[in-house]
Amino acid sequence: MMLLTDGLMSFGGHTIKQALARFTGTPAKAFASGTLATAVAQSSTATTVTLIGFVSAGLVSFPQAIGVLLGASLGNTATGWIVAGLGLKVNLGFYTMPMIGLGALMKLLARGRWAGLGLALAGFGVMFAGLAALQEGMRGLASIFDLASLPVGGVRERLATMTIGLVLTALLQSSTAAIAATLTALHAQAINFDQAAALVVGAAIGTTLTGALVAIAGTVHAKRTALAYVLFNLIAGLVAIALLPVFLAAIEWLEVHVRLEAGAMSLAAFHTLFIAVGVVLLLPFAHPFARLVERLLPARGEVLTERLDHSMLAIPAVALEASQRSLEAIAAHLLALYDGMLSGADVDDTGRRLAQAGQVLDAVYDFVSRIELAAGDEAGSAQRVAQLHAIDHLLRLRTRLDELARARVDLSEPAYEWAMPNTRLILDLARQGLALADLGQQVPQIAREAQALEALSHRMRHGALAGALPGAQSPAQALTRTDAFRWLERIGGHVSRICHYLSEGRGAKQRAATRRRPPPSPA
Template sequence: MLNVLFPFAGGIGLFLIGMMLLSSGLVAFAGGALQKALIRFTGTPWKAFASGAVLTALAQSSTATTVTLIGFVSAGLITFTQAIGVVIGASLGNTATGWIIAGLGLKINLGFYTLPFIGAGALLKLLVSGRWGELGTAIAGFGILFLGLDTMQDGMQGLSSVLDLAQLPSGGFGASLLIMLIGLIMTAILQSSTAAVATTLTAVHAGAINFDQAAAVVVGASIGTTLTSALATIGGTIYAKRTALAYILFNLGAGLIAVLLLPGLLYLAQSLARHLGLEAGALGLAAFHSLFIGLGVALFMPLINPFARSIARMLPEREGDYARHLDATLLNVPEVALGASQRAVHEIIERVFLVYQQVLAMERPAALKHDMLRVRGALEQAFDFVTRIPASADDDKLNRRRVAQLHAIDHLMRLCSRLNEPVAEQADFNGRELSPAARRCRDILALAGEGLAGRLEKGWVEQVGRDAAALAELSRQVRHDILQDTGPGRNGAAEALCKADAFRWLERGANHVWRISHYAADDFGLARERA
C-alpha cells in the first residue's frame, strides 16, 4: 500500500512545488511587466476579461492574477468593473493548464524530457542574480511540474488497483454534489485548483474514476479555488473584499450552471471531443472544464455593470476610510505601491485643508477632534505603509518619491496636532487684529488646494512659499508690537500672550501647508515624469 501512496503523494508535492516555482519565477522575471500589462489592457470589461485570461494562462496561476488584481483595485489603478472582467477571465485562463496536461503531459513522458530543464534552471538560479536568476527558477519549476505529473501518474496506476475509486457515487444530483464537495476539499487542502484538476485528469487517464465523477470533481475544484483569494482578503481593504466576493460568486454561478446542466454539458463535451478527434477521457474533461466556465462567462459578462453594483451594495464603502487604498499586496510592486499611498495622502490633504479652512472661518465642526483622530490614524497607517515599500539602489526617482511622501505625512501629522490645540478653539480669527493674518492663511490654503488639484500653472508652490514667508514676517512684527504694548492701562500679560500665540499658530500652520504642498507636488511631479 505504501509503495502506491508514497509515489502518488510525492507526485502531488512535486507538481505543487513546480507550479509555485514556475508561477513565482515568471512573475518575478517579468519585473512588473505582467502587472503593467494588466493595468494597460483593461480599458473595457471585455479587454479586462481578455487580459485576465491571457495573464493567468501565462502565469499558470489564477491566484497570482487575482491577488495582484486586488492590490490594483485598492490602489484605484483600475475600476471595480474592470476587476470583475479580469477575475472572470482568470477563471477561464485557469483551464489552460488542463489542456496542456491532457494534451501532452499524460501522453508523453515529459518528466523524463524535462529533467534537463531542472538542472539548467537550478544552475541559472545559482550562477546568475536578478531577473535572469528568477527565469532559472521558472525553468526549474517547469521541469519539476511535469516530473511530479509523471510520478503522480505512476502512483495513480497503482492506486487504481488497490482502491476502487469508481465505487464512489455516480449519477443523480445528490451524487454529483457529494463528489463536487470532494473536489472542493481537495482544492482547499492542496491550495491549488490546478493540482486538483491535474490529479483528476490523471485519475481519468488511469481509469480510476469514470468521466461523470471526474467532471463533478472539476466543478468542485473550480469553486474551491476561490478560497485562496478569500483568505487573502482577511484584514484587507473593502476593494479586496469586493473583488474576492465577485470571484467567489462567479465561480459559484458557473459551478451551479454545471451542476444543473451536467448531463447536457457532459454529452456536449464528449461530442465536441469526438468531433475534434480527441479521446473522450482527459481531453474531454479539459473541454468540459472550459465549456462550463465559458457558459458562466456568457452569462455574467453582459451583466457585468449590474453585477458590480450589486456587490458594491453588499459591501458598502465606509465613509472617511482614508487608508482604503493601502493594500499590503502592493508592496511587491514599489511603483504601484507609491501610487496608492500618493492617492491616500492627497485625499487626506484635501480633508485636512478643508478642516483648516473651517477653523479659520470660525465654523469649528463639532466632530473636529474625532475627525482629526481618524485622520491621524490614517496618516500613521500611510507612514507605516510607505516605510515598508522597498527602497531601490538603482532608482533615484522612486526613492525621492518615497522620501517626499514621508515628509508630507510628517507635516500633515503636525498640522493635525495644531488643529486640535486650544488656540484653535479660543482665538477670534474674525476679530480686528487676527482677521488680516487669518485671511492670508485662507488664501494660502486655497492656492495650495488649487495647485495640488492640478488647476494651476507651474510655480504655484513657490508662490505658496512666498506667501507663507510673508505671513511669518507679519506674525513676527505683530507679536513684537503686541508684547511692546503690554503694561498698566494697556494689554494685560495674559491677553498679550493669547494674541501672540494665535499669530504664531497661524504662522506655523501656513508653514506646514507650504511644506506639505512642496513635498506632495514633488511626489506628483516625479510620478508624472515616470509615466
C-alpha cells in the first residue's frame, strides 16, 4: 500500500493537490474533492496530510477542510471494494510477478510521472501478491487458532473487537492494510461477519492517528484539522457500533434485494454505509462543527507565524504560500507599530513588540531557507528570492524603528511636520494593499512618495547642519535631529522596497505562467 500510494501521488499528486485547493468552495464541493482525491490516491492519510498543509497555509479554510475530511473517510472505503471485488475473487497470480517486474523497470528507467506510475504498478502487484499470501496464512492460522473466539455479542464485546482493529491499524499505519487483512480473514472464514464489522470500525478510527501524529508539532490549524478527522471517525464508528444490528439488517436486505454478495463484498458495503451515515449526519453542520473544534483548540502562541508548519516543506508551493502570508502579516504588524510611533505610542511597549518581531522574522527566514524547490521551478524560485529580499528589508525596517524608539524621538514635534504628509500617505497605501493582499497597484505611488521623502530629508538635514533649522539649540541637538530625519527617509525607502518585493512574491506564479504560454500567432 505504501508503494501504491507513493507511486500514485508521484504520478498524479500535483493534480490531486490542485483539486483539493481549487474545488473546496463549499462543504459539498470540498466533500466531493476529498472523496475523489482519496479514492485516486488510495490513501486517506495522503489526503489528510496534504490538507493539513493547505489549512496551515491558508489555502483552504477550516470549514472547507471539514468537507474534505468527510470525503477522505468515504473515499478510503474504495480500497475495500477493490480488494473484495478483485483481489479475493480473481486469481492474479499469473499476472502479479510480471506486473511487479514491469513496474520496477519503469521506476528504474523512466523519469518524472512515468517513474511514479511504475512504482504504483509495482505496488499494485505486490499488494495482490501479499493478499494471496495472506489468504494462505489465514487458512493455516484458522486451523491453529480459533479467530472466531474474538469477543462477540453485546456493545462491550464490539468495543473490545473495535479496539483490536484500532491497534492493528495504528501498528500498520494503514487502515487499508488492516481492512484488507480483515477482508481476507472473513473470506477464509476465520472470523464471522459481526467480528469483521467491529474490526473495520476500529480500522476507520485508527486511520486518523497518522494525521494526529503529523499535527503534534504543527500549527494550531494542523492540530484542529487532525482533531476534526479523529472526532468524525470516532462519532461515525461509535454510531456504527451502537447501531450494528441495524446496519447488519440493512446489509442483509441488500443481499436479498440487490443481490449483494455475502462475505467480503458485504463487509465493504458495511464500511461504506456507516461512513456515509456519518457524512449525512455531520456534513450539514460543517460550520458549527468547525466552531466547536476551534473552541476545543483555541489559538495560542505567536500569531504572526501560526501559518508556518514544517510539515508543509514537503510541498514547496504550499510552503511558499504560507511564508508569503506570514511576511505580509509581519509587514502589516510593523507598519501598525510605526503608525503608533507617529501618534506618540508608549516607547517601552513598542520596543518589546519590535524585539518580538525580530524573533518572528528569524523564524520565517529559517522556514523559507529550508524550502527545497525542484529543478526548473521558475515560479517557486522567483517567489522565494522575492521573499528573501522582503525579509532583508523587513529586518532593516525593524532596526530603524528600534533606533527611533531607543532614541525616544518625539515625532509629533513641529520639527518633523515636513515628513508627515509623505509618510502618512506611504503608510496608508501600504496598509491598504496588505489588507487586500494586492500591493501591485500601490507600489508605483509608494515608490514616488518615498523618493519625495528622500529629497525632502536631504534638504532638511542640510538646513539643520547649517544652523538654519528653527529650534536647533546646539550642534548635538542638530545631529540628533538629522539622524531622525535620516531614519524617516530610510523607513520610507524600506517600506517601498518591502511592498515591491511582497508584490513580486505574490505575482511570481502568474508571471511564470505567462512566460510559459506560447506567443500569439501573427495576424
